[in-house]
Amino acid sequence: MNTIPDHAATQPTGFDEYPFGPDKPEEACGVFGVYAPGFAVAKMTYFGLYALQHRGQESAGITTFAGNQIHQHKDMGLVSQVFNESILDKLTGDIAIGHTRYSTTGSSRKVNAQPAVIETRLGYISLAHNGNLVNTMQLREELLKNDCNLVTTTDSEMIALAIAAEANAGSDWLAGCKRAFHRCQGAFSLAIGTPDGIMAVRDPYGIRPLVLGTIGTNPVRYVIASETCALDIIGAEYLRDVEPGELVWITADGLTSCRWSQQVPKKLCIFEMIYFARPDSIMHDESLYSYRMRLGRRLAQESLIDADIVFGVPDSGIPAAIGFSQASGIDYVEGLIKNRYVGRTFIQPTQAMRDAGIRMKLNPLKDVLMGKRVIIVDDSIVRGTTSRKLVRSLRDVGVTEVHMRISSPPVTHPCFYGIDTDSQDHLIAATKSVEEIAKQLEVDSLAYLSWSGMLEETREDTNGFCTACFNGDYPITIPEQLKRSKLMLETILT
Numbered sequence: 001m002n003t004i005p006d007h008a009a010t011q012p013t014g015f016d017e018y019p020f021g022p023d024k025p026e027e028a029c030g031v032f033g034v035y036a037p038g039f040a041v042a043k044m045t046y047f048g049l050y051a052l053q054h055r056g057q058e059s060a061g062i063t064t065f066a067g068n069q070i071h072q073h074k075d076m077g078l079v080s081q082v083f084n085e086s087i088l089d090k091l092t093g094d095i096a097i098g099h100t101r102y103s104t105t106g107s108s109r110k111v112n113a114q115p116a117v118i119e120t121r122l123g124y125i126s127l128a129h130n131g132n133l134v135n136t137m138q139l140r141e142e143l144l145k146n147d148c149n150l151v152t153t154t155d156s157e158m159i160a161l162a163i164a165a166e167a168n169a170g171s172d173w174l175a176g177c178k179r180a181f182h183r184c185q186g187a188f189s190l191a192i193g194t195p196d197g198i199m200a201v202r203d204p205y206g207i208r209p210l211v212l213g214t215i216g217t218n219p220v221r222y223v224i225a226s227e228t229c230a231l232d233i234i235g236a237e238y239l240r241d242v243e244p245g246e247l248v249w250i251t252a253d254g255l256t257s258c259r260w261s262q263q264v265p266k267k268l269c270i271f272e273m274i275y276f277a278r279p280d281s282i283m284h285d286e287s288l289y290s291y292r293m294r295l296g297r298r299l300a301q302e303s304l305i306d307a308d309i310v311f312g313v314p315d316s317g318i319p320a321a322i323g324f325s326q327a328s329g330i331d332y333v334e335g336l337i338k339n340r341y342v343g344r345t346f347i348q349p350t351q352a353m354r355d356a357g358i359r360m361k362l363n364p365l366k367d368v369l370m371g372k373r374v375i376i377v378d379d380s381i382v383r384g385t386t387s388r389k390l391v392r393s394l395r396d397v398g399v400t401e402v403h404m405r406i407s408s409p410p411v412t413h414p415c416f417y418g419i420d421t422d423s424q425d426h427l428i429a430a431t432k433s434v435e436e437i438a439k440q441l442e443v444d445s446l447a448y449l450s451w452s453g454m455l456e457e458t459r460e461d462t463n464g465f466c467t468a469c470f471n472g473d474y475p476i477t478i479p480e481q482l483k484r485s486k487l488m489l490e491t492i493l494t
């Protein structure tokens with residue numbers, strides 16, 4: 001528990017291994033904020049973060065404001081590991097900001113856990129960030145020139161410092177924030193706490209999601225969250241999305257909103273819809289479960305093959321597998337059982353355990369699968385290493401044919417906007433044809449969803465999405481230095 005920010009704490013963990021983790025892109029972060037005098041704001045934030053745990057499992061933190069007093073607790077680990085009842089009781093106040101993190105910029109250390117807290121002339125600011133800046137190096141140099149004291153290695157701290165610099169130069173919160181955001185390039189959905197109120201902000205393209213909710217009546221109180229599933233868990237009502245380029249300011253006087261950036265085309269990350277966000281979250285007026293089922297139906301129309309059963313890779317491949325079954329008439333079964341209690345483990349496995357890796361998390365149902373021709377549906381393939389192990393485990397239990405169907409197009413480019421998709425040379429589809437990938441994965445056939453299928457099934461403007469990891473068409477220019485190696489930035493900063 002810190003009644004002043006533990007800005008100087010450094011706690012290298014030394015444990016960056018994820019030996020049984022899925023071969024999947026990793027989400028960057030979940031953010032949550034609440035302005036609710038009279039409510040147990042720390043507890044609400046705890047449960048909000050609990051619902052957003054899928055967006056980051058490395059660290060979690062909550063800051064509360066009680067007037068000008070600030071309280072904070074953050075640490076490495078899952079939300080349920082970082083907080084307990086007695087810690088939450090000490091996080092008093094009317095305002096809370098929360099964060100759950102997976103690192104994409106800045107290494108995996110306690111000092112990089114968020115929210116980032118900075119003291120300014122106007123009081124403390126607490127900032128929770130989902131996304132990734134692409135001009136971090138430039139911003140860092142500007143801040144260092146102005147004698148800013150950089151403590152962490154995160155781009156999120158740099159956004160907070162840029163706001164603090166503006167506040168210290170005489171701006172009020174709103175003017176200072178707007179000026180600071182103009183210095184930031186990249187993806188950022190922010191929940192910001194101050195002694196006076198909370199802010200919800202999205203970058204001009206709206207790459208990462210951010211929603212507003214209400215709780216209580218007379219007076220109504222406001223909640224900010226990365227996804228609607230975090231509103232549901234605390235009984236808040238979904239009000240609306242925070243618009244790309246919008247700044248929402250919530251104080252004792254209620255909610256005000258302004259556009260802080262020029263209007264540019266919306267570019268929500270399509271991968272949020274395909275895989276990252278929870279299936280029970282609402283985007284574009286429907287649950288992502290419904291969208292993912294439609295992807296499966298479309299996939300069946302595009303690449304049907306004769307088989308006995310169809311099943312999905314738990315959990316994210318399941319809605320598409322159900323859709324595939326509905327459209328094809330092929331029986332849907334649960335072919336793989338997931339151990340839901342396997343998370344990030346910090347204990348090094350033995351080599352024999354490494355060899356058995358996939359079964360730590362997914363175990364094939366032998367009596368259901370033996371002697372069958374199966375269609376296995378997954379949402380994406382990144383490196384392909386886990387998929388191959390999975391296919392071998394199916395052969396081991398007597399599957400006679402394995403047909404893999406993927407409910408998105410091939411991932412050919414890395415993400416620079418807050419998702420860890422690995423560098424391009426590790427992406428299997430960047431260098432191999434579909435036939436070559438099928439051979440490497442040892443499947444009898446492989447098919448991906450078409451580009452048009454993925455976009456048309458959104459039932460939205462098909463230009464309104466970032467699709468760069470499928471075609472390299474980055475809506476925000478990526479500096480060459482950052483393009484050359486996704487690892488470069490981290491190497492320089494740490």
Ligand code: SF4
Nearest residue numbers: 269270415466468469
């Ligand atoms: S590059 Fe891919 S993962 Fe990154 S924001 Fe764009 S669509 Fe999403």
